[in-house]
Structure formats: structure tokens, C-alpha cells
Amino acid sequence: MEILTVENYSITYDGVKNAVDRVSLRVEEGEIVSIVGESGSGKSTLLHGILGLLPRSAAAKGAVRVLGRALAEMKPAELRKLRGEEVAMIFQDTGRYMNPTSRIGAQFRQYLRCHGDYSNPECDAQALDLLRRVHLADAERVLRSYPFELSGGMRQRVGIAMAMALKPRLLLADEPTSALDVTVQAQIVRQMIDLREKYGTTIILVTHNMGVAAYMSDRVGVMRGGALVELGPTERVIHAPRDEYTRKLLGAVIELDDEKMAVVAV
Amino acid sequence: MSEAMETAVLELRHVGKVFDAGKSTQFRAVHDVSLTVRRGECLGIVGESGCGKSTLARMITRLTDVSEGEVLLCGRDISALRGRALRNAYRDVQMVFQDPYSVFSPRTSVGTFLEDGLVYHGILRRREARQEAKRLMELVELPDELLDRFPHQLSGGQLQRVVIARAVSTRPKLVLLDEATSALDVSVQKQILKLLVELQRLYGLTYVLIGHDLAVVRTIAGRIAVMYAGAVVEELDAAELEAAMHPYTRMLLNSVFSIHDRGRKIIDLEEMRVSHGHGGAEGCPYRERCMFAGPVCAKRRPPLEEKRTGHSVACHNIRAVRVNEGQTGND
Numbered sequence: 209m210e211i212l213t214v215e216n217y218s219i220t221y222d223g224v225k226n227a228v229d230r231v232s233l234r235v236e237e238g239e240i241v242s243i244v245g246e247s248g249s250g251k252s253t254l255l256h257g258i259l260g261l262l263p264r265s266a267a268a269k270g271a272v273r274v275l276g277r278a279l280a281e282m283k284p285a286e287l288r289k290l291r292g293e294e295v296a297m298i299f300q301d302t303g304r305y306m307n308p309t310s311r312i313g314a315q316f317r318q319y320l321r322c323h324g325d326y327s328n329p330e331c332d333a334q335a336l337d338l339l340r341r342v343h344l345a346d347a348e349r350v351l352r353s354y355p356f357e358l359s360g361g362m363r364q365r366v367g368i369a370m371a372m373a374l375k376p377r378l379l380l381a382d383e384p385t386s387a388l389d390v391t392v393q394a395q396i397v398r399q400m401i402d403l404r405e406k407y408g409t410t411i412i413l414v415t416h417n418m419g420v421a422a423y424m425s426d427r428v429g430v431m432r433g434g435a436l437v438e439l440g441p442t443e444r445v446i447h448a449p450r451d452e453y454t455r456k457l458l459g460a461v462i463e464l465d466d467e468k469m470a471v472v473a474v
Numbered sequence: 475m476s477e478a479m480e481t482a483v484l485e486l487r488h489v490g491k492v493f494d495a496g497k498s499t500q501f502r503a504v505h506d507v508s509l510t511v512r513r514g515e516c517l518g519i520v521g522e523s524g525c526g527k528s529t530l531a532r533m534i535t536r537l538t539d540v541s542e543g544e545v546l547l548c549g550r551d552i553s554a555l556r557g558r559a560l561r562n563a564y565r566d567v568q569m570v571f572q573d574p575y576s577v578f579s580p581r582t583s584v585g586t587f588l589e590d591g592l593v594y595h596g597i598l599r600r601r602e603a604r605q606e607a608k609r610l611m612e613l614v615e616l617p618d619e620l621l622d623r624f625p626h627q628l629s630g631g632q633l634q635r636v637v638i639a640r641a642v643s644t645r646p647k648l649v650l651l652d653e654a655t656s657a658l659d660v661s662v663q664k665q666i667l668k669l670l671v672e673l674q675r676l677y678g679l680t681y682v683l684i685g686h687d688l689a690v691v692r693t694i695a696g697r698i699a700v701m702y703a704g705a706v707v708e709e710l711d712a713a714e715l716e717a718a719m720h721p722y723t724r725m726l727l728n729s730v731f732s733i734h735d736r737g738r739k740i741i742d743l744e745e746m747r748v749s750h751g752h753g754g755a756e757g758c759p760y761r762e763r764c765m766f767a768g769p770v771c772a773k774r775r776p777p778l779e780e781k782r783t784g785h786s787v788a789c790h791n792i793r794a795v796r797v798n799e800g801q802t803g804n805d
């Protein structure tokens with residue numbers, strides 16, 4: 209089943225040039241698609257557009273269908289319900305999107321109850337398990353905390369755990385691990401893959417880490433100047449890129465086993 | 475063997491940093507670090523955020539006081555310098571940070587920024603400095619029209635080049651690069667790294683390159699020190715990285731994704747244990763995350779010991795690490 213369809217979709221801010229430029233993309237249920245590209249290429253704008261989260265200064269053209277429903281025809285309340293129940297999102301700074309006046313534990317309960325009539329202790333037990341899986345130490349204390357009482361990195365992991373609690377059909381993740389340490393990043397990558405394996409979650413991941421994109425996705429898309437300049441199966445894009453810009457981007461990736469850039473002491 | 479006799483550019487002897495953390499409690503952000511960097515070398519320092527990399531760099535540049543130990547620059551202890559002597563020492567040690575916008579005043583033009591460095595350190599007079607600024611721009615491959623521009627009119631990559639130009643303009647004995655390419659796009663990052671290598675070749679510069687990306691650090695560092703919770707847990711040649719022995723270094727290596735990894739790499743959740751903090755004053759700081767930790771690890775902090783020539787490790791259980799690597803063929 210097609211879970212997301214984006215057709216000839218463009219977004220402008222304040223009427224000036226396209227931040228997203230005629231993008232078309234279809235994503236099947238259970239797929240993992242990564243979008244890579246340099247900063248300013250329109251990745252975040254595209255994701256915000258898909259979620260109906262664009263600021264007022266933005267104007268969108270073209271069509272987006274999420275879970276078979278046209279975004280343009282959805283009322284704000286319907287959109288919120290969709291985002292709260294079936295579509296989850298993780299941003300680079302997910303903490304900013306959390307409810308600041310509610311403790312982490314209470315926010316978890318709300319999410320978990322989308323899927324069953326759990327008691328408070330049952331919710332807390334599940335929440336603790338999820339928090340431990342994103343490697344948060346002292347999970348009990350985290351549950352009792354308000355978002356502002358946690359560091360940025362902790363909030364990010366909480367946000368990821370919350371998105372997992374939703375067992376979403378569609379997960380949109382915008383640079384979810386860019387601010388985290390590499391060991392934690394590896395954890396989160398593993399968690400996202402598990403989410404797909406266990407619940408069939410479809411994932412769209414925006415990242416500038418080509419290694420992560422190559423590791424976890426079925427298809428990779430490359431954005432440049434708002435346009436999706438390349439989209440194809442991961443193996444093909446990595447090993448036989450068709451677009452000149454994709455080649456350049458891949459050429460710039462620094463790998464652990466790269467030749468050392470020669471340095472000769474004088 | 476004159477090389478071995480030559481005084482090191484930088485020598486850290488048992489350097490530590492203690493912060494006051496509220497009433498009568500103290501937090502040791504850097505613990506007993508001893509490192510040596512020779513002329514023309516590039517030492518890479520890697521480790522997760524909060525492990526003390528920047529604090530160490532800030533002590534070397536004296537942006538913060540040195541609480542414990544000695545910092546020797548070309549054989550001279552600079553850890554207690556004040557006033558004019560300190561100012562002279564600054565000229566010899568330059569630092570480049572992650573965010574180039576943070577070192578610029580928004581109303582200072584690129585040209586003025588470069589000239590100020592030269593004038594402040596008494597290298598040139600204002601008149602001559604302009605000419606030198608042009609040469610510096612050429613050196614970092616920027617058009618000299620940019621000299622009249624202001625920081626917000628330049629991209630992050632261009633601005634970082636300007637910062638690097640100023641850093642090398644005083645012919646420093648040592649340049650510290652603290653996550654200097656972390657905020658840049660990959661293609662820009664690679665260009666900056668190439669520039670750094672080129673400058674090092676031209677001037678015989680000595681670098682300390684701090685970063686969280688092992689692959690990046692490795693491409694230009696000759697030696698690598700791995701920090702965990704304020705301490706150096708392993709030090710080795712960059713070329714020997716695959717032979718790393720400390721469980722934390724092994725985990726770092728395992729966490730790097732290659733574009734050729736698809737489906738091959740195994741992320742072992744068991745191996746990546748939850749951290750409960752820095753593990754207290756006694757014992758190994760890594761023990762709570764370590765799958766090899768035994769009783770001795772809670773009792774004694776493992777000293778950083780040379781296990782092979784040029785390869786030091788702080789771990790009580792290296793044998794266990796090796797056996798495990800052998801069994802899983804995880805190399």
C-alpha cells in the first residue's frame with residue numbers, strides 16, 4: 209500500500225524562490241527512505257510540508273497524500289489527530305516540540321494509550337523500557353521530569369522513545385541523531401530498524417550522514433536546491449549514482465578506511 | 475636520533491581540571507592527562523560530548539585556568555603565566571572553534587579581522603597588515619573582494635577559512651582545532667581538511683585536532699588519543715586504529731557507519747550498555763558501560779600503560795577484549 213504520495217510539490221517562503229521545487233515521491237508501506245543533501249537544500253521544509261507544519265510565511269503547491277488522505281483537505285483537528293496517532297516525527301531538536309508543562313511520564317501515558325487501555329503502572333513500565341532502550345540513564349528520574357529539566361541530548365532521546373511509543377505507521381525523522389554521540393546514534397539507528405521490523409513502520413529519514421542512510425534505507429533520495437535530483441534503490445545510488453551532484457556528495461564522504469591525506473613533517 | 479631529542483611543541487604533564495559544582499562539591503572534568511605533541515605532528519583527540527575535550531583545549535590556550543599539572547609549550551610551563559607573558563604565549567597557540575560566526579564581531583569586516591590579529595600580536599603595522607591580509611586570503615583560496623565583507627555575508631565554510639587564515643597568520647607554534655569542521659557540509663568539510671593539511675605542509679604547523687568523528691580525525695591525525703570521562707583511555711598511531719584495544723575505542727569504531735556497510739554491520743545492543751555516570755572517583759570510569767568489567771575495575775582506576783611501542787591503553791581486561799573480538803570475528 210502507498211503510505212505517502214508527494215506529487216509535483218513546491219514550497220516557497222515569503223513568495224521567494226522555491227525552497228522545495230517540484231518534488232515527487234511515493235513511499236510504500238514498510239519502506240525506509242532516506243533523504244540526503246547539504247544544508248539549505250530543502251529537506252526540513254519538505255518534511256514539515258508533509259506534516260502540515262509549515263509556518264504561515266510558506267506557501268505550498270502540488271499534492272501530498274498521507275495514508276491515503278489528501279493533506280490539503282484535512283482540518284487542523286484531523287491533522288493533529290493524525291500526527292498524534294499514526295504519524296510520528298522526530299526533529300533534530302525534538303524537545304522544542306514537547307509539551308513544556310507536562311511531565312515526561314504523563315506525555316508517555318498519553319501516547320501509549322493510543323494503542324490500548326493501559327493502567328498508569330503499565331504505561332510507566334513500558335516508558336521505562338523505551339527510555340532504557342535509547343540509553344537514558346536514570347530513567348525513573350526522567351519520567352518525573354519536565355522537558356526543561358533535561359539536557360538537549362536527553363530530550364532528544366526522550367523524543368525518540370516517545371515516537372517509538374506511538375508505534376506509528378509512518379515516522380518522519382529530521383536529522384534525529386545529528387546532535388548525539390556516535391555510539392548513541394548507532395543505538396537509535398538500530399531502534400528505527402527494529403520499529404520497522406516489529407510494527408512495519410514506514411520511515412522517512414532526513415540525514416546528512418551518508419553512512420547512516422546507506423546502512424538503514426531501502427531507497428535514497430538526494431536533494432539539491434529544493435529539487436529531488438536523484439532517487440533510487442540504495443545500492444544503485446551509492447554504487448552507480450546517475451546524478452553528477454550525487455557523485456560529488458559521495459566523493460566528499462570521509463570514511464574510516466580512507467587514505468590518510470598525506471602529511472609530511474618538515 | 476635528533477628527532478627524539480628535540481623538545482616537544484606541547485607537553486601535558488598530569489593535567490587536570492576541577493570545576494566547582496555548587497556548594498563544596500567539585501567536578502573533575504579532566505583527569506590526569508599526559509600527552510606529548512612534536513613539531514609537525516597532528517594529534518587527534520576523540521571522545522563523546524562532555525568527555526572534557528574542549529576543557530583540555532581551553533587549558534592549553536589558557537582560556538581557562540589549569541587546575542592541576544603542567545602545560546609545557548616548547549619546554550616552557552605556561553600554566554601559571556600572567557599578564558604580558560601570557561599574551562605572548564597566546565600568540566604561539568591559536569585555536570579554531572566549531573562555529574566561525576562566534577569568533578567574529580558582526581560589525582568587523584573580514585579584512586579588519588585579519589589585520590587586527592597581526593597588529594595585536596605586534597607582527598605588522600596596520601599599513602602592512604592590509605597587504606598581508608590579501609596574501610592570507612589567497613592562501614586559504616578566497617577571493618580578496620571578501621575582505622570588505624561582513625561575517626553574515628559569508629558562508630560558514632568561507633568564514634571558517636578566514637578564521638584559519640588568522641590563526642596561522644601569527645605563525646603559531648601550535649594550532650588547536652576544536653570540532654573545526656563539525657558544523658560544515660561534507661564537501662566543505664573535506665576542502666577545509668585539505669587546506670589544513672596543505673598549511674601544515676607549507677609551514678610545518680603542529681596541530682591538535684579535536685573531534686567526535688573518528689573518520690574525520692583519522693584522515694589527518696598521525697596519533698590519536700581517545701578520551702572518556704575526562705581521562706585518556708587509549709593513545710595510538712592513527713594507522714593502528716583497527717588494532718585499538720580499549721573497549722570504548724572498540725565501541726566507537728563499531729559505531730561509525732560506512733556507505734559500504736549496508737546490512738553488514740551488526741549493532742550489538744548488549745555491547746552498548748547504559749551509562750550511569752562517570753563511575754565515581756575510584757575504579758575505571760568506563761566500567762558501568764563495559765561488558766568486560768570485573769571486580770578489579772570497581773576497585774582501581776587502570777593506569778594508561780604502554781602495551782606495545784607507541785600504543786597505550788588504560789584497561790584491566792585487555793585480554794578479555796581480545797578473546798571476544800576473536801570469537802565474533804568482529805574486525
Ligand SMILES: Nc1ncnc2c1ncn2[C@@H]1O[C@H](COP(=O)(O)OP(=O)(O)O)[C@@H](O)[C@H]1O
Pocket residue numbers: 221222227245246247248249250251252253254263265
Ligand atoms: N522559516 C523560513 N523562512 C524563510 N526561509 C526559510 C525558512 N526555513 C527555511 N528557509 C529557507 O529554505 C531553504 C531550505 O531550507 P531547509 O528546508 O531548512 O533546508 P535543509 O533542511 O535541507 O537544510 C533554505 O534556503 C532556507 O534558508
Ligand SMILES: Nc1ncnc2c1ncn2[C@@H]1O[C@H](COP(=O)(O)OP(=O)(O)O)[C@@H](O)[C@H]1O
Pocket residue numbers: 493494501503521522523524525526527528529530
Ligand atoms: N565552565 C564550566 N563549569 C562547570 N562545568 C563545566 C564548565 N565547562 C565545562 N564543564 C563540564 O565539563 C565537562 C567537559 O566538558 P567539555 O570539555 O565541554 O566536553 P567536550 O568538549 O568533550 O564535549 C562537561 O561535563 C561539562 O558540563
Ligand SMILES: [Mg+2]
Pocket residue numbers: 251252253382
Ligand atoms: Mg534541515
Ligand SMILES: [Mg+2]
Pocket residue numbers: 527528529652
Ligand atoms: Mg567540546
